[in-house]
Amino acid sequence: MSVWQPVSPDIWQGRDDRSEASNALRLFQTVQQRDTPLPSSSGIALIGFASDEGVRRNQGRPGAALAPDVLRGALANMASHQGHDRLRDMGNISVEGDALEAAQQALSETVTACLQAGMQSLVLGGGHETAWAHGRGVLDAFPGERVVIINLDAHLDLRSARQATSGTPFRQLAQYCAAQQRDFHYACLGVSRAANTQALWDEAARLQVTLVEDLDFHEQAQATLGTLLNGADRVYLTIDLDVLPAAEMPAVSAPAALGVPARELLKVIEPICRSGKLQAVDLVEFNPRFDRDGQGAKLAARLAWQIAHWWA
Numbered sequence: 001m002s003v004w005q006p007v008s009p010d011i012w013q014g015r016d017d018r019s020e021a022s023n024a025l026r027l028f029q030t031v032q033q034r035d036t037p038l039p040s041s042s043g044i045a046l047i048g049f050a051s052d053e054g055v056r057r058n059q060g061r062p063g064a065a066l067a068p069d070v071l072r073g074a075l076a077n078m079a080s081h082q083g084h085d086r087l088r089d090m091g092n093i094s095v096e097g098d099a100l101e102a103a104q105q106a107l108s109e110t111v112t113a114c115l116q117a118g119m120q121s122l123v124l125g126g127g128h129e130t131a132w133a134h135g136r137g138v139l140d141a142f143p144g145e146r147v148v149i150i151n152l153d154a155h156l157d158l159r160s161a162r163q164a165t166s167g168t169p170f171r172q173l174a175q176y177c178a179a180q181q182r183d184f185h186y187a188c189l190g191v192s193r194a195a196n197t198q199a200l201w202d203e204a205a206r207l208q209v210t211l212v213e214d215l216d217f218h219e220q221a222q223a224t225l226g227t228l229l230n231g232a233d234r235v236y237l238t239i240d241l242d243v244l245p246a247a248e249m250p251a252v253s254a255p256a257a258l259g260v261p262a263r264e265l266l267k268v269i270e271p272i273c274r275s276g277k278l279q280a281v282d283l284v285e286f287n288p289r290f291d292r293d294g295q296g297a298k299l300a301a302r303l304a305w306q307i308a309h310w311w312a
């Protein structure tokens with residue numbers, strides 16, 4: 001059975017205001033839905049990566065596999081403005097049983113094909129195991145180019161483990177780059193010293209990771225971002241929603257006590273989107289099982305909405 005599933009027609013639904021004006025449109029009316037994941041020559045490929053397996057292997061709280069469709073549902077009724085008609089929903093890649101690696105391979109290949117055809121990619125995870133697949137797809141699409149990975153996350157996700165988990169994606173990407181004698185450019189912004197062991201901090205130093213701690217985000221993030229964007233040919237932005245404070249985002253496996261508020265994050269997300277270098281974005285670790293009255297879904301969807309708007 002294929003790991004690909006088209007999105008159910010029930011998901012993209014909302015209020016129809018077209019009797020008021022022809023431009024009174026919402027996302028459910030402007031998103032283009034695909035039955036097959038075939039790339040086109042422009043637009044944003046919206047891809048769901050319905051995976052719990054990385055979080056399960058990382059001893060976390062499962063539920064992220066439900067995220068892509070819940071986030072589509074939260075996006076559906078939002079007003080469609082500039083950029084939103086560029087979204088092309090390619091459906092979901094699901095993990096069958098514990099076959100995470102096969103699903104990751106499918107996501108990597110799809111992303112590479114979409115980017116090489118001229119699209120950009122917006123992936124809704126899944127746990128952060130999404131990033132090994134998405135990041136590899138971006139690297140493969142642009143060999144010889146300087147791809148900078150910007151991770152907004154409380155966690156470094158540089159774990160060493162027997163198999164891929166939600167805690168290993170950037171170590172896997174580092175190893176992938178090393179095997180190709182390719183430089184590895186990784187920044188983790190919003191990282192919590194309290195949520196990462198000294199061993200992980202040492203690994204970040206060894207890999208020369210650019211770091212901005214949660215406590216320093218307000219003062220340091222803009223300057224660091226400027227340096228990162230100047231040095232990039234292409235940018236892959238990955239947003240682990242557990243970078244947000246637990247009060248704003250309870251709906252994750254590992255909520256952050258302190259975190260970086262959404263308004264602070266948006267101040268770095270906007271220049272990344274407007275840089276002309278942004279190629280790929282994902283939002284990961286959203287877990288609807290721990291949401292409160294859909295508030296986390298609304299915030300995650302607003303981030304995705306804002307990205308598609310600024311990316312245009």
Ligand SMILES: N=CN[C@@H](CCC(=O)O)C(=O)O
Pocket residue numbers: 058059060128155156157159166167195253254
């Ligand atoms: N995606 C990564 N997650 C964190 C989980 C931490 C936790 O469960 O407390 C990590 O591996 O460090």
Ligand SMILES: [Mn+2]
Pocket residue numbers: 153154155240242243285
């Ligand atoms: Mn995290």
Ligand SMILES: [Mn+2]
Pocket residue numbers: 128153155157166240
């Ligand atoms: Mn993470």
